[in-house]
Amino acid sequence: MTVMEQRGAYRPSPPPAWQPRTDPAPLLPDAEPYRVLGTEAAGKADPDLLRRLYAQLVRGRRYNTQATALTKQGRLAVYPSSTGQEACEVAAALVLEERDWLFPSYRDTLAVVARGVDPVETLTLLRGDWHNGYDPHAHRVAPLSTPLATQLPHAVGLAHAARLKGDDVVALAMVGDGGTSEGDFHEALNFAAVWQAPVVFLVQNNGFAISVPLAKQTAAPSLAHKAVGYGMPGRLVDGNDAAAVHEVLGDAVRHARAGGGPTLVEAVTYRIEAHTNADDATRYRGDAEVEAWRAHDPIRLLEQELTTRGLLDEPGVEAARQDAEEMAADLRERMNQEPELDPMALFDHVYAETTAQLREQRALLRAELEAEQERNDAQEGGAR
Amino acid sequence: MTTVAVKPATMAQALTRAMRDAMAADPTVHVLGEDVGTLGGVFRVTDGLAKEFGEDRCTDTPLAEAGILGTAVGMAMYGLRPVVEMQFDAFAYPAFEQLISHVSRMRNRTRGRMPLPITVRVPYGGGIGGVEHHSDSSEAYYMATPGLHVVTPATVADAYGLLREAIASDDPVVFLEPKRLYWSKDTWDPEHPADVEPIGRAVVRRTGRDATLITYGPSVPVCLEAAEAAQAEGWDLEVVDLRSLVPFDDETVCAAVRRTGRAVVVHEATGFGGPGGEIAARITERCFHHLEAPVLRVAGFDIPYPPPMLERHHLPGVDRILDAVARLQWEAEG
Ligand SMILES: Cc1ncc(C[n+]2csc(CCOP(=O)(O)OP(=O)(O)O)c2C)c(N)n1
Numbered sequence: 010m011t012v013m014e015q016r017g018a019y020r021p022s023p024p025p026a027w028q029p030r031t032d033p034a035p036l037l038p039d040a041e042p043y044r045v046l047g048t049e050a051a052g053k054a055d056p057d058l059l060r061r062l063y064a065q066l067v068r069g070r071r072y073n074t075q076a077t078a079l080t081k082q083g084r085l086a087v088y089p090s091s092t093g094q095e096a097c098e099v100a101a102a103l104v105l106e107e108r109d110w111l112f113p114s115y116r117d118t119l120a121v122v123a124r125g126v127d128p129v130e131t132l133t134l135l136r137g138d139w140h141n142g143y144d145p146h147a148h149r150v151a152p153l154s155t156p157l158a159t160q161l162p163h164a165v166g167l168a169h170a171a172r173l174k175g176d177d178v179v180a181l182a183m184v185g186d187g188g189t190s191e192g193d194f195h196e197a198l199n200f201a202a203v204w205q206a207p208v209v210f211l212v213q214n215n216g217f218a219i220s221v222p223l224a225k226q227t228a229a230p231s232l233a234h235k236a237v238g239y240g241m242p243g244r245l246v247d248g249n250d251a252a253a254v255h256e257v258l259g260d261a262v263r264h265a266r267a268g269g270g271p272t273l274v275e276a277v278t279y280r281i282e283a284h285t286n287a288d289d290a291t292r293y294r295g296d297a298e299v300e301a302w303r304a305h306d307p308i309r310l311l312e313q314e315l316t317t318r319g320l321l322d323e324p325g326v327e328a329a330r331q332d333a334e335e336m337a338a339d340l341r342e343r344m345n346q347e348p349e350l351d352p353m354a355l356f357d358h359v360y361a362e363t364t365a366q367l368r369e370q371r372a373l374l375r376a377e378l379e380a381e382q383e384r385n386d387a388q389e390g391g392a393r
Numbered sequence: 394m395t396t397v398a399v400k401p402a403t404m405a406q407a408l409t410r411a412m413r414d415a416m417a418a419d420p421t422v423h424v425l426g427e428d429v430g431t432l433g434g435v436f437r438v439t440d441g442l443a444k445e446f447g448e449d450r451c452t453d454t455p456l457a458e459a460g461i462l463g464t465a466v467g468m469a470m471y472g473l474r475p476v477v478e479m480q481f482d483a484f485a486y487p488a489f490e491q492l493i494s495h496v497s498r499m500r501n502r503t504r505g506r507m508p509l510p511i512t513v514r515v516p517y518g519g520g521i522g523g524v525e526h527h528s529d530s531s532e533a534y535y536m537a538t539p540g541l542h543v544v545t546p547a548t549v550a551d552a553y554g555l556l557r558e559a560i561a562s563d564d565p566v567v568f569l570e571p572k573r574l575y576w577s578k579d580t581w582d583p584e585h586p587a588d589v590e591p592i593g594r595a596v597v598r599r600t601g602r603d604a605t606l607i608t609y610g611p612s613v614p615v616c617l618e619a620a621e622a623a624q625a626e627g628w629d630l631e632v633v634d635l636r637s638l639v640p641f642d643d644e645t646v647c648a649a650v651r652r653t654g655r656a657v658v659v660h661e662a663t664g665f666g667g668p669g670g671e672i673a674a675r676i677t678e679r680c681f682h683h684l685e686a687p688v689l690r691v692a693g694f695d696i697p698y699p700p701p702m703l704e705r706h707h708l709p710g711v712d713r714i715l716d717a718v719a720r721l722q723w724e725a726e727g
Contacts, residue, residue: 086524086701137701140525155526156484157456190455192487220432221453293431352706359696366665370694374706377713 031240038233038245042277045252046314054252056320062099062251063315064329066308069095069119071333073282075340076118076132080286084344086137089116093281096251096307097213099123101181104258112151112164112182116213120183121150128336129343138348158188161197161210168206168265179265181209181258187218189232198273202239207265209258210273213248215280220293236273248276249307252314279305352378401578404552408438408514408570410583411556412476416446419474422560424451425461426478426514435480436516436575458488462513466495469509476560482517483526489534496565497540511565512556517545518611518661519708520573522701529698530662535567536638536671543638544592545569547613549579551636554589562592571611595642597649601631604655604718607646607672609635612659612709619714628718638668646672647679654685655721659709664692686722 045051073092080088091098094116102123105111113121121131126143133142134153141152151167154160164182171178188194189212201208212232216223229235236243242264246257254276261272279302283290315321356363356371363371402410416422424442426434430453433440442451454461458479465475479485485492492513500508519528535543542564546552552570559566581587590596598613599620606616613634620630633649635642650656656676658669669690676688691709699707 086522134524134700137522137524138703139700140697155524156486187456190457190460192457192459218427218456219435220428220430221456225453226455288435292433348702350702352703355694355696355699355703355706364695366695374694377716378706381712 033237036237036240036242038231038236038243038275042245042247043253043257044247044250045256046250046310050256051252051314051318054256056318058255059252059311059315060320060325062096062103062255063308063311063321064332065099065103065123066095066251066311067329068333068336069099069123070308071337072119072122072128072340075337076135077282077286079341079344080135085132085135087285087287088135089285090280090282091116091119093302093307094213094215094248094278095119096254096311097211097248097276097278100251100254100258101183101211104255104262105179105181108149108176108178109262110149110151110164110167110178110180112160112167112180113153114157114160114183114185114188115153115155116185117183118153121148121153124148124150126150128340132344133348136344136348138350139354158184158191158193158197160184161188161193162200164208164210165197165201165204165206165271168201168208169204172207177207177266179207179209179262181211181262183211183213185218186212186214186216186223186226186232187221188212189235190218190226198235198239198241198271201271202241205268205270207268208271209261209265210271211258212273212275213278214275215248215278217280217284217294219284219288220290222293231275233273233275239273241271241273244272244274246274246276248278249302249305249310251307251311278307399580399582402549402581402583403576403578404546404549404570405436405438405575407549407553407581407583407586408556409440409442410586411553411560412439412442413445415476415557415560416442416450419561421472421474422450422476423468423473424476424478425454425465426452427454427456427461427480429453429478434478436572438514438516438570438575439478458485459491462488462491462496462511465511466491466499466509469511470507474510474512474560476512476514479513479515481523481527482515482529482531485513485515485531488513492535492541492565492567493538497538499540500564501540508563509565510560510563512559512562512568513565514556514568514570516572516575517569518571518573519698519704520611520661522704524701525698528704530660530693532569532638532660533662533667535569536668540565541639542566542592543569544636545571545610545638546636547571547574547598547610547634549577549581550587551589551634553581553583553586555592555636557586558592566592569610573611574614577614590636592637593640593642594637595633595635595645597631597645598634599630599632601629601653603629603631603653604657604721605631605633605649605653606657606659606714606718607633607635607649607676608659609638609668611661615709615711616659616714619711619718622711623715623718626715626719630718635672641672641675643675643679646676650676650680650688651683654683655718656684656688657691657714657717657721658688659691659714661693661708663695664690665695667692686720689717689720691717 098119130142164180168180233243430443673688
């Protein structure tokens with residue numbers, strides 16, 4: 010038999026049995042963002058919870074406008090506003106138990122405040138008197154993260170560690186739509202799914218990464234669909250519907266706590282303000298789009314639901330407003346005080362124990378400051 | 394005959410013009426990065442490029458620095474000449490894998506068969522009141538990686554000239570843009586841009602007899618100011634603008650130091666393991682017998698870059714530079 014004849018007779022054997030590791034169907038997100046307000050599901054929502062969410066949203070909006078005003082007055086170096094995204098920010102904080110951990114980005118100061126961290130300490134980074142102003146352990150909130158998506162693997166590691174120690178702690182990590190393009194997003198989701206870590210990833214899809222619209226960021230059917238590729242469930246939710254976000258995140262947290270592993274939640278929302286006060290959004294988007302989203306305002310949605318169902322009346326609205334005003338007045342007053350600045354603190358906490366080199370540099374700066382003080386005193390003396 | 398008055402231009406405008414002219418002259422030049430298209434970059438340095446050349450030539454990429462530089466490598470392999478923008482110094486770090494493992498060594502690995510003509514533009518340094526991660530001086534990392542040119546302009550004319558040369562270079566160039574000089578102005582004619590010294594040459598910005606300040610990028614104007622102030626103290630200081638950290642111009646630097654016999658290296662980057670250590674060592678190795686005093690360094694402290702309200706204490710300023718000059722063993726003169 011010739012070689013060719015032998016080849017002709019060859020019948021390839023089938024590969025060893027193959028089956029998907031996970032059934033993809035239950036992991037797939039809904040076709041439309043999940044909504045509660047204005048739908049039948051709203052009837053099942055706990056009225057007390059809705060009222061709590063409402064009060065927090067009103068406070069949250071006021072916090073955003075106050076921080077923006079403080080920035081215009083030069084009290085903050087920069088402010089990335091979460092106006093329009095308050096439902097996500099507030100729900101992320103409220104679904105967590107005290108022992109859980111929150112991993113926020115720079116835009117999530119509201120979530121941090123809603124978790125109970127002092128707003129002035131929260132805004133330290135953006136005022137610029139120090140980097141992170143709060144003790145992460147006090148409320149179990151990781152430092153605000155600016156390098157995009159880098160906080161996500163941290164959340165996975167922390168959740169994994171908690172599980173190894175036998176603690177039923179969940180980590181909730183926040184990231185923007187742009188951040189999902191970073192390698193760290195991919196690596197975090199993969200680790201979380203492989204380790205079945207108790208993590209919830211909340212992607213706030215607010216339409217833009219600075220000027221870049223989602224269409225240039227991803228070709229995926231939705232960001233929630235990305236979950237399927239890692240073997241975890243993806244949930245798509247209306248990010249301006251506080252009840253829906255709270256329910257979806259709450260489910261994901263319970264699922265994680267019960268050992269069910271991670272979930273990716275995409276909340277569809279909109280960044281009403283420019284990226285920060287330093288950005289000019291008119292360069293890349295039109296008013297019509299912004300107006301359409303203003304009409305789908307998270308506070309209005311919830312207010313309508315509550316009032317139609319007789320769960321909120323005029324005095325109730327007024328009480329929430331009053332509470333928010335008090336919070337804003339306190340924030341304003343405290344932020345209008347000059348922060349205490351100690352240049353010598355620059356050399357603290359670089360290492361657990363300082364080095365000979367840092368001691369030298371510290372002495373140099375102290376001498377400079379003393380000389381500066383002497384010159385100023387002499388000038389004042391001369392002027393007198 | 395009428396002469397058109399040449400108007401002042403900012404460094405940012407000169408950089409934009411350099412990319413524009415490079416793109417017009419060479420269809421293989423492509424700009425890519427985060428927000429570089431429609432927005433024109435967060436510092437507006439790519440303003441108008443997408444409009445003039447289309448989005449294929451000036452592209453808003455997905456938000457991923459490793460992806461931006463990694464795809465630029467592939468584009469360069471196929472004959473394009475990518476100019477990538479990293480939005481800020483500290484946001485270039487995800488691209489380090491590509492930069493160090495591929496960009497810097499591709500020419501060497503392939504015995505010269507696959508050079509990578511990539512320009513990596515990085516706004517760097519402090520002094521703009523930026524919050525955490527917006528003010529790093531990362532030049533030492535790049536300098537420590539063989540195969541990369543590391544260039545940084547301090548004047549409007551250099552911004553144009555050096556960027557044109559970087560884009561035209563067949564080697565990868567890390568082009569560090571001092572962000573606090575973006576809005577610095579000088580008379581400069583975009584229609585007839587002045588010729589500047591090539592990459593690899595330092596320039597004496599101010600001649601002086603007593604001591605040489607060696608510096609680059611954002612610290613050049615600070616050193617010039619210090620030199621002015623030093624006159625009151627009776628010192629005549631020379632200022633050398635390195636412009637190019639790699640390749641390093643030993644010749645110009647050493648000639649200057651030999652003339653004065655005293656040198657201070659000034660930069661924002663941290664002192665320990667910073668560029669000043671290399672520069673001081675090179676001077677000492679080459680000019681030892683001309684030196685009247687040890688080469689001193691005025692650098693950023695060895696700490697993570699401070700928050701904006703404290704950064705003035707960290708950045709090398711006129712007083713700190715003059716204090717260093719005062720320590721150059723003048724007593725021995727007498
Ligand atoms: C690694 C990294 N690259 C670039 C930046 C600069 N930057 C800050 S915010 C931003 C856009 C982020 O968009 P998105 O993730 O959608 O979040 P959003 O700001 O809309 O909340 C960019 C590019 C950064 N902070 N980190």
